[in-house]
Amino acid sequence: MKSSRASATHSGAVLAWQIAVGALAIAAWQTLVTLGVLDAFFVSRPSDIARRLSTWVASGTLWGHLATTLEESLLGLTAGAALGISLGFGFARSPMVARVFDPYIKMLNAVPRVVLAPLFLLWFGLGIWSKVALAVTLVFFVMFFNTYQGVRDADKVLIDNVRMLGASERQLVRHVLIPSALTWIFSSLQTSLGFAMVGAVVGEYLGATRGLGYVIAQAEGTFDTTGVFAGMTVLGVVVVIVSAGVSKLEQWLLRWKA
Amino acid sequence: MTALELESVSRQFVTPDGGSYRALDNVSLAIPAGAFVAIVGPSGCGKSTLLNIAAGLVAPSSGSVRVDGDALSGLNRRATYMFQQDALLPWKNVRENVALGLVLAGVAIADANARANEWLARVGLSAFAAHYPSQLSGGMRKRVTMAQNWILDRGMLLMDEPFSALDVHTRQRMETELLNLWEAADVAARRAPRKTVVFVTHDLEEAIALADEVVVLSAGPASHVVARHPVALDRPRDLFELRTSAAFIDLYRLLWAVLRDEVIKSQRDA
Numbered sequence: 001m002k003s004s005r006a007s008a009t010h011s012g013a014v015l016a017w018q019i020a021v022g023a024l025a026i027a028a029w030q031t032l033v034t035l036g037v038l039d040a041f042f043v044s045r046p047s048d049i050a051r052r053l054s055t056w057v058a059s060g061t062l063w064g065h066l067a068t069t070l071e072e073s074l075l076g077l078t079a080g081a082a083l084g085i086s087l088g089f090g091f092a093r094s095p096m097v098a099r100v101f102d103p104y105i106k107m108l109n110a111v112p113r114v115v116l117a118p119l120f121l122l123w124f125g126l127g128i129w130s131k132v133a134l135a136v137t138l139v140f141f142v143m144f145f146n147t148y149q150g151v152r153d154a155d156k157v158l159i160d161n162v163r164m165l166g167a168s169e170r171q172l173v174r175h176v177l178i179p180s181a182l183t184w185i186f187s188s189l190q191t192s193l194g195f196a197m198v199g200a201v202v203g204e205y206l207g208a209t210r211g212l213g214y215v216i217a218q219a220e221g222t223f224d225t226t227g228v229f230a231g232m233t234v235l236g237v238v239v240v241i242v243s244a245g246v247s248k249l250e251q252w253l254l255r256w257k258a
Numbered sequence: 259m260t261a262l263e264l265e266s267v268s269r270q271f272v273t274p275d276g277g278s279y280r281a282l283d284n285v286s287l288a289i290p291a292g293a294f295v296a297i298v299g300p301s302g303c304g305k306s307t308l309l310n311i312a313a314g315l316v317a318p319s320s321g322s323v324r325v326d327g328d329a330l331s332g333l334n335r336r337a338t339y340m341f342q343q344d345a346l347l348p349w350k351n352v353r354e355n356v357a358l359g360l361v362l363a364g365v366a367i368a369d370a371n372a373r374a375n376e377w378l379a380r381v382g383l384s385a386f387a388a389h390y391p392s393q394l395s396g397g398m399r400k401r402v403t404m405a406q407n408w409i410l411d412r413g414m415l416l417m418d419e420p421f422s423a424l425d426v427h428t429r430q431r432m433e434t435e436l437l438n439l440w441e442a443a444d445v446a447a448r449r450a451p452r453k454t455v456v457f458v459t460h461d462l463e464e465a466i467a468l469a470d471e472v473v474v475l476s477a478g479p480a481s482h483v484v485a486r487h488p489v490a491l492d493r494p495r496d497l498f499e500l501r502t503s504a505a506f507i508d509l510y511r512l513l514w515a516v517l518r519d520e521v522i523k524s525q526r527d528a
Contacts, residue, residue, distance in 0.1 A: 158345055160315055160339070162358070163333060164333065165338065166362045175358070179349045256349045
């Protein structure tokens with residue numbers, strides 16, 4: 001009890017400091033631009049960015065772009081997870097296949113995704129699917145490696161115990177191997193989600209008609225630094241909110257951990 | 259009737275450097291149904307291998323294993339196994355862990371849970387049904403494991419140093435609870451026969467305190483049975499008093515004389 005109260009006041013202090021650090025940075029930025037130390041043409045200024053954001057919110061243009069980016073990220077995350085988990089599971093259960101494909105998996109994972117983006121634009125067009133594909137290539141490997149490791153790492157004693165208690169192969173998979181892999185998969189949700197958004201935004205940045213990446217790219221094309229920073233701000237805020245949600249989800253899913 | 263019979267069982271393992279290691283050499287052992295037999299020996303003497311062979315988790319390199327007279331192939335479905343390490347599923351709560359064996363056997367969840375609740379009451383953990391293993395003490399986890407094993411009501415219980423990780427007082431308490439469960443079997447209304455228990459330990463005191471018979475294995479490699487001795491102490495036993503009784507001490511002296519030589523041998527080689 002004592003420790004939980006202590007950590008509660010502690011997290012309160014952390015939040016206060018976080019706000020203080022942010023406020024200080026913004027104030028310094030604004031002041032330096034106002035004093036002429038920094039040129040607003042290159043770095044914009046916080047008040048302009050805030051004004052731009054409120055225009056976007058008021059006109060409603062923000063929501064469409066945001067929805068597109070989130071949709072692509074979510075589709076990418078889902079498809080990447082489905083592919084990565086099922087292949088990771090299959091590889092872990094058949095060592096021969098795993099050994100044959102090992103160098104190919106490593107080669108594919110080493111390809112920089114920016115190189116793939118133009119190809120995907122060519123194959124899947126300017127719409128959301130080229131971005132989803134890019135997100136998938138990022139999410140897939142995180143999920144694949146974690147699933148593979150999770151299944152391979154399943155505790156031998158747990159497996160023996162469950163088998164002694166009468167489990168069939170299928171029950172073994174269901175009661176031990178899948179939960180064991182899920183532990184690893186849930187722990188990598190943050191990374192996967194971040195990667196999914198990176199994939200979506202990079203895809204939009206290189207060629208799209210909608211989405212936050214598109215907004216940033218447009219602003220950069222006209223040297224509109226305020227627009228670039230406003231787009232980055234939205235992205236940052238969304239990531240913070242989403243990862244707070246994922247943290248809560250992860251805590252709940254892994255609630256059995258001490 | 260003989261519950262477990264090992265006949266000339268040997269087991270070799272391939273070592274990482276490509277050689278071979280003979281863990282067990284020509285072990286023959288017959289354990290009568292309903293008996294509590296303790297197997298003691300120095301560390302690394304193949305006690306766990308012997309138990310794993312009885313469980314069907316490891317196949318003997320030569321020799322045969324019979325359970326209730328039938329040749330054992332694959333896993334021993336007439337036994338449950340209490341491991342030295344924690345073997346509860348960390349992602350299932352206490353009730354789900356206890357009910358696991360029944361669920362695996364296809365018992366409806368509601369029935370399985372009801373019977374798990376009875377068992378949790380018997381081991382005094384009703385209040386912890388919804389806790390996860392990580393939230394329990396070592397002693398509580400052992401009691402959950404006992405309930406998980408006992409709920410299946412199989413005739414044989416194989417135990418591999420199940421209490422060795424516990425502190426000395428918790429350990430005595432667990433030993434008492436184990437004997438209570440085991441001795442209660444023919445007192446209870448069901449009048450079911452007692453389980454056959456094969457209890458592996460390196461602790462001679464624990465072996466004598468619990469068992470009807472103590473089997474001493476030689477130091478490895480190529481462990482074999484060097485002595486078997488009945489433990490003629492009355493039941494029910496009071497484990498808190500037993501260890502200072504004259505009969506206990508005499509038995510201890512007698513068996514330690516055999517085990518001591520094996521321990522010295524094992525330490526010389528190590």
